[in-house]
Amino acid sequence: MSSVVSFSGGVVLLRPDAARSLAKAVIQASDAMAKRGQVMNPAVINLAMEISSAAGHPEPDQPPIEHAYEYEHITTNEAAEILGCSTRYIRRLAADGRLPGERRGAAWIFDREDIEVYKSFNR
Structure with a gap:
């Protein structure tokens, strides 16, 4: 049995x-x-909440989601301090994909949580 009952005239x-x-x-x-510092389109999230509510699972009244999740971003220098190594080693780990980070121009940006997790698993 199909989950889609009808699709016609722009209505699903x-x-x-x-x-x-x-x-x-x-x-x-x-x-x-959000855990990776990425953001889904807020309109999609709001639509999912509306669908859930219409399907019989109302959510408590909340303001529409209009902002991205905020995570503490740190620099290569801060990551090196936390891990107790050189900035060159941090950049190499990131470039090799062994340390999650985002390249912004010539600089790397990291989520503090990712660095802390890396530290705890690589002692």
Whole structure:
């Protein structure tokens, strides 16, 4: 049995269980992205919340999501201090993909949490 009941005239009808599953998957994906410092389109998250509510799982009233999740970004120098190594080694780890980071021009930016996790697993 299909989860999509009807698709016509620009309207999609989903069975309630399929709508809840879809909304849950979008919200989980958003959470996973946020942990990596990425941001899902707020309109998509709000739509997932509306779908969940319409499918029988109302959420408490919350203001629409309009901002990105904030994580503490640190520089290569700060990452080197935390890990007790050189900035050159930090840049090499990042370039090799062994340390999560984002290249912004010539500089690297890291999430403090990623550096702390790396430190705890590489003692």
